[in-house]
Amino acid sequence: MxxxxxxxxxxxxxxxxxxxxxxxxxxxxxxxxxxxxxxxxxxxxxxxxxxxxxxxxxxxxxxxxxxxxxxxxxxxxxxxxxxxxxxxxxxxxxxxxxxxxxxxxxxxxxxxxxxxxxxxxxxxxxxxxHQRRFLPSFIEAKDLIFSGEIGKVELIKADSAMGLFNWSTHHFDMFRFLLGDVDCDWVMGAIERNSNRFEREIKIEDKAVGTFGFENGTVATLLSDLTTNFYQGCMLYGS
Structure with missing residues (x-):
């Protein structure tokens, strides 16, 4: 054994x-x-x-x-x-x-x-x-990207919910995973908090938007709690 x-x-x-x-x-x-x-x-x-x-x-x-x-x-x-x-x-x-x-x-x-x-x-x-890295759909998407099916990944778009500390952390990790764990060079973002919202005893935002620039030139955008059409995946746009 x-x-x-x-x-x-x-x-x-x-x-x-x-x-x-x-x-x-x-x-x-x-x-x-x-x-x-x-x-x-x-x-x-x-x-x-x-x-x-x-x-x-x-x-x-x-x-x-x-x-x-x-x-x-x-x-x-x-x-x-x-x-x-x-x-x-x-x-x-x-x-x-x-x-x-x-x-x-x-x-x-x-x-x-x-x-x-x-x-x-x-x-x-x-x-x-970040266990979603091991989902078959995520692995297949990464394999397709690295096989050149869509050329160079230029833009990734994702819609999240439940706060940056909850679902959105998975989306951040997904961006890096799909790109081969490249580093993020820069981030721009904004949050709004008008309520008394908490995520497991930590104050969190009501809404957030972020844009991420990766060292390979790919840009990713994330909308958190801004749409009702949120899901675990993303949209990828290639060259």
């Missing part, structure tokens, strides 16, 4: 449940520890996954106690957004092989940079949960 990697989970919410399901269905991981301040959340995980092989976690209501309890190969972070940086930085200090953190990466650019710095200093690979 080979080596199985030990996994610890921080935050037992809906997104972490997707992580756990993914780990267990590969037969390469053991879920050995889970943490959440709400005991009921951990018990719900047990009710969902308790019948599956390789699921036998110790429960912790204190995530730091869990990190100090043992060594782990993989640590998954599925808390709400504002805790992503805190627990990524702390988890990196415990030297797992990999940290898988849910999107959005962080609540600020500084926090994101601090996460990267902590992982680099501790030789930890950091992955952000």
């Amino acid at each position: 080979g080596i199985k990697y030990k996994v610890a989970i921080i935050g037992c919410g809906s997104m972490s449940s997707n992580h756990v399901y993914g780990y267990l269905t590969t037969d390469k991981f053991n879920i050995v520890a889970i943490s959440d301040p709400h005991v009921d959340a951990m018990l719900e995980f047990d009710s969902i996954f308790g019948h599956m092989e390789n699921y036998s976690p110790k429960h912790f209501t204190d995530s730091l106690e869990m990190l100090n309890y043992s060594d782990y190969d993989v640590i998954s972070i599925g808390t709400w957004h504002k805790l992503h940086s805190k627990w990524t930085i702390e988890a990196a200090r415990h030297h797992p092989r990999i940290i898988l953190c849910e999107k959005p990466m962080a609540e600020s650019l500084k926090s994101a940079k601090d996460m990267i710095k902590s992982c680099e200093e501790n030789n930890v690979s950091l992955i952000i949960g």
Whole structure:
């Protein structure tokens, strides 16, 4: 059966449940520890996954106690957004092989940079949960682009919703994925906030528009909460 990697989970919410399901269905991981301040959340995980092989976690209501309890190969972070940086930085200090953190990466650019710095200093690979890269439709679209089917990609248009911290983060990642992970050279944007809108305890905009210029010359535009015709994909315009 080979080596199985030990996994610890921080935050037992809906997104972490997707992580756990993914780990267990590969037969390469053991879920050995889970943490959440709400005991009921951990018990719900047990009710969902308790019948599956390789699921036998110790429960912790204190995530730091869990990190100090043992060594782990993989640590998954599925808390709400504002805790992503805190627990990524702390988890990196415990030297797992990999940290898988849910999107959005962080609540600020500084926090994101601090996460990267902590992982680099501790030789930890950091992955952000942009799972749409693995959708067959996304992979096929990228393959068609790189086969030259539409020539050079000159413009990408996307319509998003639910805030920049929610769906739109997937669109940002989609732009880079489809273009081969090229860097973004410049961004122009505007937001509007007239309501008391929040995304998991973080203030967010009511509407947003952004234009992105990539190093290969491609330009992408994103409308967030400006149209009712939003979806996960995009329109690509080639030469």
